[in-house]
Amino acid sequence: MSVLPDVPRLYTALAEILAALLYAQARPPRTAKLVYWAITAIWAILLAVFLHLTGHVPLAWWVPCMVTAIAAMYLYLWATREMNLREAGYSCARAFVLAELAASLEWQLHCWLWPQRGGGEIPALLLLAAVYGALYGGLYWLERRRVTAARLKVTAAATLMAVVMALTVFAVSNLSFIADEQATMSVYYIRTLVDIAGVLILSVQHEQLRETALHSELSAMDAVLHRQYEQYRQSKENIRLINRRYHELKMQIAAIRAERDQAKQNAALAEMESDIRRYEAENKTGNPVLDTLLTAKSLYCQQHGINMTCVADGTLLNFLTTGEICTIVGTALDNATESVLTEQDPEKRLIRTAIYAQNGFVMLRFENYCTQPVELGPDGLPRSSSHGGYDLKSVRAAAEARGGTLTLHWENEWFTLRVLLPQK
Numbered sequence: 001m002s003v004l005p006d007v008p009r010l011y012t013a014l015a016e017i018l019a020a021l022l023y024a025q026a027r028p029p030r031t032a033k034l035v036y037w038a039i040t041a042i043w044a045i046l047l048a049v050f051l052h053l054t055g056h057v058p059l060a061w062w063v064p065c066m067v068t069a070i071a072a073m074y075l076y077l078w079a080t081r082e083m084n085l086r087e088a089g090y091s092c093a094r095a096f097v098l099a100e101l102a103a104s105l106e107w108q109l110h111c112w113l114w115p116q117r118g119g120g121e122i123p124a125l126l127l128l129a130a131v132y133g134a135l136y137g138g139l140y141w142l143e144r145r146r147v148t149a150a151r152l153k154v155t156a157a158a159t160l161m162a163v164v165m166a167l168t169v170f171a172v173s174n175l176s177f178i179a180d181e182q183a184t185m186s187v188y189y190i191r192t193l194v195d196i197a198g199v200l201i202l203s204v205q206h207e208q209l210r211e212t213a214l215h216s217e218l219s220a221m222d223a224v225l226h227r228q229y230e231q232y233r234q235s236k237e238n239i240r241l242i243n244r245r246y247h248e249l250k251m252q253i254a255a256i257r258a259e260r261d262q263a264k265q266n267a268a269l270a271e272m273e274s275d276i277r278r279y280e281a282e283n284k285t286g287n288p289v290l291d292t293l294l295t296a297k298s299l300y301c302q303q304h305g306i307n308m309t310c311v312a313d314g315t316l317l318n319f320l321t322t323g324e325i326c327t328i329v330g331t332a333l334d335n336a337t338e339s340v341l342t343e344q345d346p347e348k349r350l351i352r353t354a355i356y357a358q359n360g361f362v363m364l365r366f367e368n369y370c371t372q373p374v375e376l377g378p379d380g381l382p383r384s385s386s387h388g389g390y391d392l393k394s395v396r397a398a399a400e401a402r403g404g405t406l407t408l409h410w411e412n413e414w415f416t417l418r419v420l421l422p423q424k
Helices: 009-024 033-053 059-080 085-113 122-145 156-173 175-180 185-257 262-278 288-303 322-340 390-401
Strands: 307-312 350-358 361-369 405-411 414-422
Touching (some): 009 033, 009 059, 009 085, 009 122, 033 059, 059 085, 085 122, 085 156, 085 185, 185 262, 185 288, 288 307, 288 322, 288 350, 322 350, 322 361, 322 414, 390 405
Parallel strands (some): 307 350
Antiparallel strands (some): 350 361
């Protein structure tokens, strides 16, 4: 059986660069785009030059050179993307196995078509572009389709499993090369099959991590919904008690008016009317669920020195369920109140709420004074805990379930949350 040429090192370098770039997309860059791409270009050139210069080293130096290339991929992922050490190791293992598969598969086809030719010729370069383009393009499309807003929780065990799998695949797929340092077609068949198995196993592991992250996100969102609904039920009970207290106060006022001492009568009336005004917060919007929520939030704001104004047409929300109103309105107001409570100046604890029709849509607008700039992440939600987390994810999910959208904006010390829903 004829001996075939080995994979050109520049082909291997290109495979590793593309694989690292593919799996780097899972996390946002640490720097501005221009800086990120400059670092990427420098890293890619250095990696390609290193692999090219070490392409003909003795076998004793071959493994250390590969380890150095893997370390370069690892450092690149960790330094340029918002990954911790475990996440970088996990992504590096996936990228390395994928690069091995791409290089092996492409060169196997090359040797099948042109057994005695090396790389660099135009037909070989066209084959390289076709195989790498199809493989990496297809995987990029799959990765983008399966993207989730939830951050995968890459544990130490998951990283260890990925690294062990990558090392095993590398060792098994290269045993024949280490044994006789000569490549035949059967060797490429074995290496390609082993690499395919490694990519599939790591893909299954990644899918399990993704499902776990989705389950955690859904559980957290369900907890938010349950909390909002429980708050609604408690608020409804509180309002019932307040209404009963109103009746008692009216009876007491009637008794006081019968008091003959005018001075005592006026003092008692003034005191009681002042107490009543503190609780005159019940909103009448045309939607009983919205009325209950706004009344409860108004009472809370009065107790904590927050000035909340509201202009709302509750009838526009009659097509929403109780749970949806609790999730959208309750969560938005919770986030607003938590934010303004951090303001030291009571005069700056301001919240504005409006619900109105706009061009065939229902606009729910929640604004609160916020001196600190709010930075939005790649998912469009705030990075800080003052305005986000799973709470706003649940609001967005509820809006999207009705064909609507959630948008967030901070400008001139005001944070604005808008929910736009198709009007029913």
